[in-house]
Amino acid sequence: MSGTNSKKQMISEGPIIILVEPQLGENIGMVARAMANFGLDDLRIVAPRDGWPNEKAISAASKADHVLDGAQIFDDLSSAIADLNFVLATTARERDGHKPVQGPVSAAKELRVRFKRGEKIGILFGRERIGLRNDEVSLADELVTFPVNPAFASLNISQAVLLMSYEWLKSGLDSETDIPHQSPDFAPAEKHHLRGLIDQVEEALDSRGYFRSKKKRPALIDNLRAVFSRPAFSENEIFFLRGVFSSLDQYSRSAPKGKSGPGLGGRSADDGLNDE
Amino acid sequence: MSGTNSKKQMISEGPIIILVEPQLGENIGMVARAMANFGLDDLRIVAPRDGWPNEKAISAASKADHVLDGAQIFDDLSSAIADLNFVLATTARERDGHKPVQGPVSAAKELRVRFKRGEKIGILFGRERIGLRNDEVSLADELVTFPVNPAFASLNISQAVLLMSYEWLKSGLDSETDIPHQSPDFAPAEKHHLRGLIDQVEEALDSRGYFRSKKKRPALIDNLRAVFSRPAFSENEIFFLRGVFSSLDQYSRSAPKGKSGPGLGGRSADDGLNDE
Numbered sequence: 179m180s181g182t183n184s185k186k187q188m189i190s191e192g193p194i195i196i197l198v199e200p201q202l203g204e205n206i207g208m209v210a211r212a213m214a215n216f217g218l219d220d221l222r223i224v225a226p227r228d229g230w231p232n233e234k235a236i237s238a239a240s241k242a243d244h245v246l247d248g249a250q251i252f253d254d255l256s257s258a259i260a261d262l263n264f265v266l267a268t269t270a271r272e273r274d275g276h277k278p279v280q281g282p283v284s285a286a287k288e289l290r291v292r293f294k295r296g297e298k299i300g301i302l303f304g305r306e307r308i309g310l311r312n313d314e315v316s317l318a319d320e321l322v323t324f325p326v327n328p329a330f331a332s333l334n335i336s337q338a339v340l341l342m343s344y345e346w347l348k349s350g351l352d353s354e355t356d357i358p359h360q361s362p363d364f365a366p367a368e369k370h371h372l373r374g375l376i377d378q379v380e381e382a383l384d385s386r387g388y389f390r391s392k393k394k395r396p397a398l399i400d401n402l403r404a405v406f407s408r409p410a411f412s413e414n415e416i417f418f419l420r421g422v423f424s425s426l427d428q429y430s431r432s433a434p435k436g437k438s439g440p441g442l443g444g445r446s447a448d449d450g451l452n453d454e
Numbered sequence: 455m456s457g458t459n460s461k462k463q464m465i466s467e468g469p470i471i472i473l474v475e476p477q478l479g480e481n482i483g484m485v486a487r488a489m490a491n492f493g494l495d496d497l498r499i500v501a502p503r504d505g506w507p508n509e510k511a512i513s514a515a516s517k518a519d520h521v522l523d524g525a526q527i528f529d530d531l532s533s534a535i536a537d538l539n540f541v542l543a544t545t546a547r548e549r550d551g552h553k554p555v556q557g558p559v560s561a562a563k564e565l566r567v568r569f570k571r572g573e574k575i576g577i578l579f580g581r582e583r584i585g586l587r588n589d590e591v592s593l594a595d596e597l598v599t600f601p602v603n604p605a606f607a608s609l610n611i612s613q614a615v616l617l618m619s620y621e622w623l624k625s626g627l628d629s630e631t632d633i634p635h636q637s638p639d640f641a642p643a644e645k646h647h648l649r650g651l652i653d654q655v656e657e658a659l660d661s662r663g664y665f666r667s668k669k670k671r672p673a674l675i676d677n678l679r680a681v682f683s684r685p686a687f688s689e690n691e692i693f694f695l696r697g698v699f700s701s702l703d704q705y706s707r708s709a710p711k712g713k714s715g716p717g718l719g720g721r722s723a724d725d726g727l728n729d730e
Binding site: 211327337386426 | 487491492516518609610612613616623624655662687694702705707
């Protein structure tokens with residue numbers, strides 16, 4: 179097996195998607211797009227109702243042409259899976275219980291394990307209206323069913339393909355969860371920056387008589403410090419806020435709009451975040 | 455919070471899905487279907503291009519009529535999120551890094567925790583062609599991005615809604631979700647409170663000529679909104695900050711120390727946190 183040489187290569191390998199007698203070209207196109215979104219490109223179609231190629235499929239694929247161009251057409255399901263080692267069938271309905279059933283996450287993990295082992299793997303998706311017939315399901319090794327609202331359980335086939343393709347891609351990511359949670363790319367500022375901001379605001383308020391009585395002053399100052407400390411502002415954010423407070427503090431409302439109110443002395447408005 | 459009385463009830467609760475200027479009725483219909491598949495039913499639409507109601511939406515919804523019938527239409531995004539506490543924006547592109555970014559699994563878990571706490575939560579989805587604009591992203595608290603094939607990254611909006619709805623449902627099945635989430639024990643304020651604070655500061659700065667040139671104005675306003683949105687201020691914090699800004703805005707430095715500068719008209723200093 180290849181698939182480990184480069185990221186690019188890995189992202190075009192995976193299970194073969196097999197559509198059984200799809201009815202609408204639009205759905206086939208959207209299946210191709212969903213596959214491409216998650217790095218799959220091997221599509222097989224059993225007896226498409228409206229023949230092949232299909233113009234509506236092409237326009238619905240939104241440029242996932244490589245998937246449609248490479249699609250193989252088969253007369254029957256048995257031929258379509260003849261060269262595969264392991265086949266999953268997707269199903270919404272309860273089946274007879276002869277085969278193992280699992281959800282998409284564990285199914286994708288199992289597929290990944292088999293794929294790494296060198297097996298050729300495929301996933302079956304049934305017709306829009308009636309899904310897979312029992313004789314078709316019987317050709318599969320295991321079943322996948324989706325966790326859905328029981329009162330509204332019918333997934334569009336392109337949506338079902340999307341979910342399996344998505345779980346396939348996720349099963350190959352290093353972390354189990356998914357994309358690592360990226361915190362904003364700035365750290366909380368060193369405390370002296372925060373101190374500078376708070377001192378500035380305190381002084382500006384004080385000069386306006388904001389703290390009023392001596393009795394209330396300590397609690398008000400506690401509040402002020404709490405509110406400005408809690409967000410863990412970054413250095414850039416603090417720089418920006420100091421400009422805002424300078425403008426409010428040092429200039430009066432009367433300054434004509436658009437003129438250089440805060441340009442001198444205080445921080446000017448284009449300091450700060452904007453230039454990062 | 456309700457939601458624990460019966461399974462039936464739980465399955466119709468969850469995040470509000472907000473579509474920003476969707477272009478195609480077919481997509482709106484498929485969004486409704488995807489939501490219904492995973493038990494969501496609260497849809498808001500900002501300025502749908504082709505008006506509302508939309509025949510194509512109805513036919514694409516495949517009987518998810520309850521979602522479309524209950525959809526609320528808004529003129530602008532700000533009104534559409536005014537009553538929400540926490541808003542996620544979905545995005546394919548790299549953004550400027552002002553906000554935390556996570557994948558759909560951890561995003562859904564975070565939503566679940568907030569939902570259990572009683573917060574009103576929403577997820578934004580942008581236009582088909584260009585997604586969300588920066589000024590719209592700036593209104594959100596955090597970003598979600600999907601693990602996709604970098605070479606074919608553009609998800610259809612109904613597919614993006616499907617993935618988030620699916621992960622939402624899964625997050626409710628997952629026992630891991632119940633791990634207590636360490637965060638401040640107060641909810642972010644409903645967005646209209648934040649809006650009020652930002653509008654107040656913008657106006658006070660504008661009257662001082664802070665935004666200077668027309669060219670720089672949009673970026674400065676984006677910065678301002680980003681800095682005030684990022685901390686997810688609670689209602690009490692916002693109340694307190696509005697008092698601070700009122701004092702700075704409406705009273706001059708000349709007021710004698712200790713006298714009742716801000717006592718009339720503006721908020722007085724002892725409003726807010728101190729009384730909690």
